Amino acid sequence: GQQVMQIPQYQHVQEGEDFTTYCNSSTTLSNIQWYKQRPGGHPVFLIQLVKSGEVKKQKRLTFQFGEAKKNSSLHITATQTTDVGTYFCAGRDFGNEKLTFGTGTRLTIIP
């Protein structure tokens, strides 16, 4: 079955530093979504990427979808304490509604 790997598992950064998490799928994806989960909270949708090579930005967050639609990345510029949480990618197969989630990257910020 489809597998989605995400690295790193943990990332500790000084406030103001940049942060990147990477996601790789074992199969070509229809689309990929990113979610954020605050400590003690539930996953919340951030964005969906559909097209090969697509790049989307949300303020300090930049999301990329690979040309082969098998990998993706999330980059945060100049991290803030509000960025703390676990970031998950979730891949969707063609013709399917269900998502396969990556293992997540837990981001902690050192003030």
Place this chain on the structure above:
Amino acid sequence: DAEITQSPRHKITETGRQVTLACHQTWNHNNMFWYRQDLGHGLRLIHYSYGVQDTNKGEVSDGYSVSRSNTEDLPLTLESAASSQTSVYFCASSTGDHGEQYFGPGTRLTVT
């Protein structure tokens, strides 16, 4: 406002007991999903439903069952709780147009 709720929020049960976790959504979404979240494993799909009377097994379905008798509810039943089923359980729903999933607040289940 539309929402998705889970109950109970916390549950402690004994090995071998049957446990049912409730999930209720007022989004009128066709698709509903149950996940478990454990350290190092992310979110793993247990069961899912694309509509009333439809249920499907996910990647970790052994020991769990669901039923979908109406659009709003997808209860998750642990037939005979095991310590390996201690976890945080999330319910989610989506519209069915390959869009985002909306997650409930989660249920923390401890099996002793």
